[in-house]
Amino acid sequence: MNIEIWSDICCPFCYIGKRHLEQALEEFEHADEFEVNWHSFELDPAADIDPDQDIYERLARKYGQSVEWAKKANRDLKQKASEAGIDFNPDRIIPTNSFDAHRLIKLAATSGRADEAKENLFSAYFSEGRHIGRHDTLIRIGTEIGLDRSIVKEMLEGDDFSDEVRADEQEARELGIQGVPFFVFNRKYAVSGAQPVHTFTEALEKCYEDQQSETVNK
Known part of the structure; x- marks a missing residue:
């Protein structure tokens, strides 16, 4: 059974959603029957590699809000991330373009290390303040x-791997995916956003029940 995830490294909800899915898998008896596949999605394909704004200024401009609004939003997000076991340090974030980071994940996938690459990139960006x-x-x-x-x-x-990243993004458009994280279970069930753990558990259970039913009916 397959779990496909469209996400961006620069998306905090993608990191939180990853943690929630992982927790659901840890608690699910048949987790070893699922394979996770990462797909690329850029929230801001036109982003500069070396921006002239910090994360607060960038968010304020994007949403037409004040810098203070952006700081409060990140304080609230820090709490949600902490509850998911993430050390979220918005003051250290360096906004940048994520295209090459997605290419690195594609390279890592060729040797079965895509999940490691994704995790290390998330940590580098949101926790360590590294310029990804x-x-x-x-x-x-x-x-x-x-x-x-x-x-x-x-x-x-x-x-x-440039073509592979763009192919993922084209497929997202064809599937009508407009925001991330977006999780697709066996191309049958979808979960949009960093939903609670129980939402992912329900999707896992549905997939497993479907598989068992198909096996019996063969």
Whole structure:
């Protein structure tokens, strides 16, 4: 059984949603029968790699609000992230373009390390204040999860996996996905947003029940 997830590294709700799904899987008896596949989605494809604004100024401009509004929103988000076991440090976030980070995840997937790459990128961006738009940061993250440094460097300097990232984003448009995180279970059930753990548990149970029913009816 398959769980497909469209998400962006720069999306805090994607990180929280990942944690909620993981918790649901940890508590689900048949979790080992599910395979998780990550799909790319850029919330801001036109984002600069080196912006001239911090996260608060960027959010304020995006939503037409004040910087104080953005700071309060992030304080509230910090609490939600903490409840999910995430060390969320908005003061340290460096807003940037996530396209190359998505390419790194695609490279990692070729050796079964996509989930590790996703987790390390989330942590780097939201907790550690690392600049995930820069190649030197991405090379270090790649080597931290066991990828060959020269292979990561060569990938980033070229166009490898660019088509795969864009194909994911095109598929999201075809499926009508307009926001992330977006979870698709066996191409039958969808969960949109960082829903509570029990919502993911229900989706897992439905998928498993469907599989058991199909097995019996064969």
